[in-house]
Amino acid sequence: MAFRDFTLDPADSERLANLVGPLDAHLRLIELRLGVQIANRGHVFRVSAEDAETARQAERFLQHLYADTETELLDEQAIHLRLGAHGGTGASGAGDQDIAIPVRRGQLRGRSPNQRKYLQAIARHDINFGIGPAGTGKTYLAVAMAVDALNQSRVQRLVLVRPAVEAGEKLGFLPGDLSQKVDPYLRPLYDALYEMLGVEKVARLLERNVIEVAPLAFMRGRTLNDAFVILDEAQNTSVEQMKMFLTRLGFGSTAVITGDLTQIDLPRHQTSGLKDALEVLRGVEGVSFTFFEAHDVVRHPLVARIVNAYQARDAAREGNAG
Helix, strand or coil, rough: CCEEECCCCCHHHHHHHHCCCCHHHHHHHHHHHHCCCEEEEEEEEEEEECHHHHHHHHHHHHHHHHHHHHCCCCCHHHHHHHHHHHCCCCHHHHHCCCCCCECCEEEECCCHHHHHHHHHHHCCCCCCEEECCCCCCCHHHHEEEEEEEEEHCCCCCCEEEEECCCHHHHHHCCCHHHHHHHHHHHHHHHHHHHHHHHHHHHHHHCCCCCCCEEEHHCCCCCCCCCEEEEEECCCHHEHHHHHHCCCCCCCCCCCEEEEECCCCCCCCCCCCCHHHHHHHHCCCCEEEEEEECCHHHHCHHHHHHHHHHHHHHHHHHHHHHH
């Protein structure tokens, strides 16, 4: 662990408050994005990081930010913009930090290397893809990070999105109003929220629109600022839908896209938006990809063996086709 101790000059309580943000929100955001820990007593700061270079970068960033407080009132959007210009994804050594998320039953941590990598990626990137088989925690961990961001006031709302592939004209044959027709497709997201927050609190937040659960079609034409947005079952989006969703992201927002490329329910002639995004966005700065395998499955042990069996069958078919 490397440390950097420094003092911000000149001493000015108003500028210091401007820098750290309400309830230290700006410092917490910088910690997440740069992969460091920041402690301060007044204008005396200590930055801790896995390596010396990351600590030095964070110190420089804070010094520059403090200089800006002389002429500018900072908010989370301004911090996000500066972190983007800074390349704020941390140094390579910062990726080893283990992220612990406080939940009702204690703390939630990644159980496998890929789960830990996934949590770190979500903390440091604005757009994140989690791709892999069922039971690997893709959606559950994303919801946990979203709830933590809401609890820490890093975002103002959660938007949980899911394509209703079987929807379209078939919705008319289901009983109830539109909400009742769509809810069955969103049930896994509700279940994760209930476990994280409790049924009563989720109901209150839904009523106040702090949490919004919606089908993908409802995202068209919107811009989502200061939000944590999760698109679940993304393998069932079209190319156009995926592009539409990704371009909804506004300032101060984080997006997580989850899906399983082996469970595409689209018509055979239609390309999956998730598969297309994987090809188009590889290497784009600010976008992360985490790939889960059967050994990351955290459900019944038999689920991992089932996933392995199907993967082996599909690999054999591809080999015969070749």
